[in-house]
Amino acid sequence: RVNGGVAPLIEITGGFVGDLTVRENVKLTSGLHGMSKAEIAERYDEIIDFSELHDFQDTPYRHLSNGMKVRLAFAVVSRLDHPILLVDEVLAVGDKAFREKCYGRIDEMLAAGRTLFFVSHREADLRRFCERGLYIRDHRLAMDASIGEVLTTYNSDI
Known part of the structure; x- marks a missing residue:
């Protein structure tokens, strides 16, 4: 388990597997970042809700648009417990409403005492x-x- 790690949002979609579904990628990526099976199960619905990909859970990742991929990746990474978050203008992708939603999540993480390295x-x-x-x-x-x-x-x- 990684408790003191860094959650990268640089090349945010790296590590996702094209042939796996959205559901499978959430579980795989979350696990690779140190979430236990119980934590993944507990946070799964929140990740899907945040990403707004309810209708695409069984869709292979490779069939998602770039904006959808960023939504999913941000939803996963922002639910990790890592104390440090690296963001490299990745949120420039996607619509304004989702970007503001991500900014709200970043505000929450900062308020919780997490560290942000923001490249922009x-x-x-x-x-x-x-x-x-x-x-x-x-x-x-x-x-x-x-x-x-x-x-x-x-x-x-x-």
Whole structure:
């Protein structure tokens, strides 16, 4: 069991198996991330509800659209108990309503004391989720400061 791990939302759909159904992939991916069978059973309906894929549970994963794949992956990863969450602009995929739903889930995780590493070029998202920023310029760390200071420097550089 992984209790102190990192839940990645970078290349979020990696690890899902195209020939397995949505149902099978939820169980497999959740288990690979350290959920017990009991935890998977307890959280399964919530994962499906959040992903809004009720009618696709027996559909092979490869037949889902990219947006549906991201919905499923976010629903699984956001139900893990890992204390650290890595997000790399993956939520840019999908409709605005679902993105806002994901942002609400991220707000809940932050309120519960989890750590978020958020990689983005969307200033509004950075201001919403981050207190501290790391500015990478020319493949090197250019600044480590409050998110406001980092965004001011970044904006003056571009």
